Structures are given as structure tokens and as C-alpha cells.
Amino acid sequence: MDAVVDQVSRNSLMSIAEACGAAIACARPLSRGETVRLNQSAGRILAETCVARIASPPFTQSAMDGYALVAASGLTEGTRLMIVDRVPAGRCGRRLSAGEAARIFTGAPMPEGADAVVMQEHVERDDTSIVLTRRMTAGDNVRHQGEDIEPLEPLLKPGIRLDPRHVALLSAQGAETVAVMSRLRIAVLSTGDELQDAGAMLSGAAVYDSNRPMLLSLLGQAGHDAIDGGRAPDSRAEIAERLRMLSERSDLVISTGGASVGEEDHSLAALRHAGGSGRVLKIALKPAKPAIVGSIGPAAYLGLPGNPVASLVSWLILGQAMVGALQGRPHRPHIGYPLAIAAGFARRPGRTEFVPARLVSDKGQEVRVEIIGKGSAAQLRPLALADGLAEIAAECADLRPGDLIRFHPFSGTFQG
Structure with missing residues (x-):
């Protein structure tokens, strides 16, 4: 694993595709599975090929x-x-x-x-x-009998996420149960001396922890078994001990904060101190340029930035790539929808940028994308007001009204 990460880390900034490749290399496909009732299978990952039992229609x-x-x-x-x-x-x-x-x-x-x-x-x-x-x-x-489906015809391949369409298809074949992958066990640990849990009184330079609740909600929404790993102070030893404990009951351990290489960034050192291995990735991505990928014991490891928007973007790109690898699914990055922006946006080229955005239209005109906020990785209000994320290509400089970007709606992005 380290050799793969080393290879993609030589350049000062790696592409998003290279970073996803490094993340995937740290996640070994799991083989755990179970059988569930078909009407309870939506959102689960199919574990076996489904073959038609009967023709559809079954008669003319x-x-x-x-x-x-x-x-x-x-x-x-x-x-x-x-x-x-x-x-x-x-x-x-x-x-x-x-x-x-x-x-x-x-x-x-x-x-x-x-x-x-x-x-x-x-x-x-x-x-x-x-x-x-x-x-x-x-x-x-x-x-005519069989004009839609013939008996013994393959219907669904392993690795797809089942939804009501697939449930209807299999129900029409008389299926009562379906074989699915066991839910992934994913732990989330927040790090930082400044963090306080909700309900506590803020004092001095403390802030409430928003990353851990956000990520736990994302994991639950995607159908994973989310494990709350709590929070740890900026101490290599304490973070290491928490990582070691979480790795024993998780398929993937996520930490937020301390993902860079500054003197107050302890995640990589803690990972190694706990017996794990990994590397800091410097990605041509804004926000979320730094991230850590690695492994500890039987679990894969992902270290996310501490700013909430950066943490979200890094999870949606690297985290979902790792989840797919753990589930044995091929990596299919979100492509997004090409749409024109409603107003100009100032930026420097060099990194692919993801910013909160909403869809707008005036008096029946075509739908356009309005970027919210100024692209700060620490501001949560624009994220809460957004319909999704606008992706701006690395080579783009200042944008003018009407320029094309790619829009990623939250409705589909959060399900990976």
C-alpha cells in the first residue's frame, strides 16, 4: 500500500483521480454478506448475481x-x-x-x-x-410472453445499490429475499483541543464540533453502521489509542482535523504510533487539498481536514471511493451536470474547486447555478442553503455569467 501511495505522492499536487487511486489501494474488499427480506433491501449492496426465474410477462x-x-x-x-x-x-x-x-x-x-x-x-x-x-x-x-425477460437471463450484477426499481424487478420474479453485503462499520473520530460537544458551554477559543455529527449523519443516510468514536485532544498518544481501539471493530476509521503536515497536525504520527501506515496526499483540490489515506490493523483509514466544507468534499471524493472499494464495487466518480453559472466568480486556476451552489431560474428561463458564499472551507451557512456543489475545473480562471461548470446535486451525492 505504501508503495502505491509513494508513487502518487511524488509530485507537489496530485490529480483527484490519482488521489482516489491511492485511497482505493488502502481498502481491501470485504466478503461479509447476509440475506435480507426483499422489502427491506433498498439501499443495500447486492452480493450475488440475480437471474430470472420466470419469463416476463409470464404469459402472452x-x-x-x-x-x-x-x-x-x-x-x-x-x-x-x-x-x-x-x-x-x-x-x-x-x-x-x-x-x-x-x-x-x-x-x-x-x-x-x-x-x-x-x-x-x-x-x-x-x-x-x-x-x-x-x-x-x-x-x-x-x-408477448418473455418479451421483457427470458428465464435464466441475468438481471442484476453484484455491487449495485438496490433501490425500489430493483425491488420491483425482483418481486415480479417471485423473490422473497436477496443476498446483500453486510453493512460497513465506519467509525468517526474528531480531533482538536478546540472542540466541544453540543450541550457543553463554550469558553475561551472553543468551538462546537460539527464535522463528527455531519459525517455520522452522512454514514447513516448511506446505510452504513456509523460508530461514534468521540473526540480526542491534540495528543499523538491519545489519538493513537483511540485509532487503535476503533480499528478493532471497524472496516474504515475516519478522523477529522490534523490531516496536514504542520506542527499541530498529529493524525499521521498518531496513525503510525498506533501501528498503522499511511501518507499525506496533497491534492489539486479546493477545499480539501490535504488528506491522509492508510490502514490500521484490519481497517482502512482516512484522515480528513478539519474545516467542515473541506471535510465534506474530501469525504465525498475519497471516502466514497474507499467505501466502494470495501464493497467490491468499481470506482465511478460523480460526473455532475453541465450547467451555466448565473454570476461571475473570481478564482485562480490550478486546483479543481467545489463550492456550495443552488439552482435558480428567472421567469421560465433556463436553470442556472448560483454560487453561494466566497468559497470558504469553514462556512457552514452557504452549505446549508445550497442544492449541491458546483465543480470548477482546475484550468478555469475567473468565471463569467454563462460559463459552464458541473453541478452535483446533494440528492444523489450523499448516497455513496
């Missing part, structure tokens, strides 16, 4: 409310057909011959001999017969 059926008939080589407008049966969903009808029709409803099995369904809006009806008001051909408004 009507796609509309209307009348089943024998179209053969075609029936012209004005053709009269005698109504001889009624076929609701869940019931099989009698065989139809030429000149006959059966009242049929969506999803009902096609009667033997029938090969088309005329919509009820396209007939004129009396008590015993219908008259076509349009031409009909064989196959009209019919769903």
Missing part, C-alpha cells in the same frame, strides 16, 4: 382495456365481431374463432386463437357485438 397478455380478436392477415375498419366472452385479469378465457371477440382487460391472458386487442376507444358497441373504427393487424396491443 393484453396491453390495453379493449377486445381480444383474431386479426390474422388484417381486419378493416367497419368489421363487425360478435362478443362471446369476458376476460378480466387473473382469469383465462375461451378459445376465439374468426369473427369473434372477447371483452378483455389490461394484463389478462390472451385467449387461445386471439392475436390482437383493439382498444375500447376504437370500437362502436351494442349489446352483442362491436364494430371496428380502425384497421387491426396481428400483434396490436399484445405483450
